[in-house]
């Protein structure tokens with residue numbers, strides 16, 4: 001992360017601490033309630049510049065016998081960490097994500113995910129993620145990511161027609 005950082009300020013219209021945050025997109029693999037095969041993460045704004053979510057580790061998420069698949073864990077981090085930019089302004093997309101897998105994460109447990117903005121420089125937002133199984137002092141995974149703020153309309157202009165929600169997006173339905 002660079003030394004010279006911008007001052008962080010919560011966006012006046014963002015969710016209050018403890019409030020459920022709106023999904024990125026109703027069919028987002030991470031947080032979309034209408035995603036047919038998604039994680040269906042419910043995300044809550046935290047204090048400061050943080051977001052929290054809980055994810056039951058279900059059988060279909062299995063990688064090695066009885067434990068979560070690394071890609072599922074990475075997806076969960078991506079989405080929870082990718083929600084933090086909403087706290088300060090325009091949406092951002094993942095440019096870089098790295099995950100440290102510290103402990104096996106058993107099927108049947110509930111994974112607690114916490115993401116926090118560490119700093120921002122121009123459009124770059126540096127975010128840290130931590131996951132635990134109920135005891136915050138015993139993390140089972142950590143992540144660091146770089147999210148880059150975008151103009152959502154321009155960024156998705158060539159792609160919305162491929163969305164499950166294309167009709168709504170192309171019809172100009174109010175954006176999430």
Ligand SMILES: CCCCCCCCCCCCCCCC(=O)SCCNC(=O)CCNC(=O)[C@H](O)C(C)(C)COP(=O)(O)OP(=O)(O)OC[C@H]1O[C@@H](n2cnc3c(N)ncnc32)[C@H](O)[C@@H]1OP(=O)(O)O
Nearest residue numbers: 024078079082091092093094095096122124148152153156
């Ligand atoms: C109408 C429809 C409405 C839809 C309403 C829904 C909205 C909801 C959206 C949110 C959704 C989130 C969902 C969860 C998070 C995902 O999973 S996002 C999906 C995965 N990510 C992607 O698809 C992003 C693909 N990559 C890109 O599109 C482009 O590379 C980026 C990231 C936008 C950057 O491109 P760019 O805008 O041309 O910017 P660029 O000048 O290259 O980079 C800006 C800065 O970042 C730095 N940078 C860029 N990439 C990197 C990198 N990999 N490593 C280090 N530094 C980097 C650059 O060096 C530059 O730094 P400075 O010069 O400012 O120091």
